[in-house]
Amino acid sequence: MIHKFKVKTAASNEMAEITREVQGIAREAGFEDGICHVFVPHTTCGLAINENADPDVKRDIIAKLDDAISEDFDYRHGEGNSPAHIKSALVGSSLAVFVEEGALQLGTWQGLYLCEYDGPREREVWVKLMKG
Amino acid sequence: MIHKFKVKTAASNEMAEITREVQGIAREAGFEDGICHVFVPHTTCGLAINENADPDVKRDIIAKLDDAISEDFDYRHGEGNSPAHIKSALVGSSLAVFVEEGALQLGTWQGLYLCEYDGPREREVWVKLMKG
Amino acid sequence: MIHKFKVKTAASNEMAEITREVQGIAREAGFEDGICHVFVPHTTCGLAINENADPDVKRDIIAKLDDAISEDFDYRHGEGNSPAHIKSALVGSSLAVFVEEGALQLGTWQGLYLCEYDGPREREVWVKLMKG
Numbered sequence A, B, C: 001m002i003h004k005f006k007v008k009t010a011a012s013n014e015m016a017e018i019t020r021e022v023q024g025i026a027r028e029a030g031f032e033d034g035i036c037h038v039f040v041p042h043t044t045c046g047l048a049i050n051e052n053a054d055p056d057v058k059r060d061i062i063a064k065l066d067d068a069i070s071e072d073f074d075y076r077h078g079e080g081n082s083p084a085h086i087k088s089a090l091v092g093s094s095l096a097v098f099v100e101e102g103a104l105q106l107g108t109w110q111g112l113y114l115c116e117y118d119g120p121r122e123r124e125v126w127v128k129l130m131k132g
Helices: A019-028 A055-068 A082-091 B019-028 B055-068 B082-091 C019-028 C055-068 C082-091
Strands: A003-008 A014-017 A034-039 A045-051 A094-100 A110-116 A122-131 B003-008 B014-017 B034-039 B045-051 B094-100 B110-116 B122-131 C003-008 C014-017 C034-039 C045-051 C094-100 C110-116 C122-131
Touching: A003 A019, A014 A055, A019 A034, A019 A110, A019 A122, A034 B094, A034 C122, A045 A055, A045 A082, A045 A094, A045 C082, A055 A082, A055 C082, A082 B045, A082 B055, A082 B082, A082 C082, A094 B094, A094 C034, A094 C094, A110 A122, A122 B034, B003 B019, B014 B055, B019 B034, B019 B110, B019 B122, B034 C094, B045 B055, B045 B082, B045 B094, B055 B082, B082 C045, B082 C055, B082 C082, B094 C094, B110 B122, B122 C034, C003 C019, C014 C055, C019 C034, C019 C110, C019 C122, C045 C055, C045 C082, C045 C094, C055 C082, C110 C122
Parallel strands: none
Antiparallel strands: A003 A122, A014 A110, A034 A094, A034 A122, A045 A110, B003 B122, B014 B110, B034 B094, B034 B122, B045 B110, C003 C122, C014 C110, C034 C094, C034 C122, C045 C110
């Protein structure tokens, strides 16, 4: 079974936290122990784990990725969103988070993020729970 | 059990689609539901999920990665393929894809790719199926 | 159950091999077949698979990442370690390695590495074993 939820992003590039939504799915399913796999069925956004405290970290990740994978390049893809596809390949489309006693096991400063590179859009996030 | 197949790449840098091969392994194994893990036992190629429609997307990913991780740098590794190792660390060596009713669950535009960074070569791809 | 061990890094940026430690955990647990998931609960270090032979490969990965995600940028995060957060998002915080007959299944040249981007520090590595 795959659990799905939607995320509306508000900018062309954005890191939208989804920790609470993913934790909620595990809790509602009564999932106690194992791996919580998260996946996005898109090629111009991705998933990452990063700091959940200072919002400037998200801003810096987005800004530096924009700088490293700049729009100013001889791209051929006609839709004009090649940087988004490249960021998606680099950052990745999936996460695997440990679960114990029903709780996602994350470090103190870690949150789960949907990384939008070609928004604003409505995105889908898929979750699959694998018992340990 | 690990299922293995080979991919012959034709260029120094290339994205070779392997969706059909991976789906075929799951089908032949009668695998219905769970996670399909994919892995490459190499340090100068990788695995990524990206667009399967316009081939220009693959071309742009390869070209921009070449630009960002350029050969023009003070590398010390004697084999001259340091950019390939770096791309491998960035893009990653494994994928985890959801399977339901025997079918890989991917977005409309998603395909699985072996990313060659130091070809042409014959590469191995490993698949392990974990029941849900 | 999550198995945990610590790694002391010695430099600001470093790739510390952890293959033996992870293999040791699988062996002590009597784990025969499945997936060995590895995770770091930190946002300024990561995990990667790469070459275990020539140490210059590690040096080149670190040096080129430093060059591509340079400190010389208009970052806002006050702690001054934004490049470490960005490398963490790019390289990733987890690995999934196949296990058969009690042995991690890796290519000849592959090793598992904790990638330090903001050291020296003491880091934790978490391992969860999922039966096949």
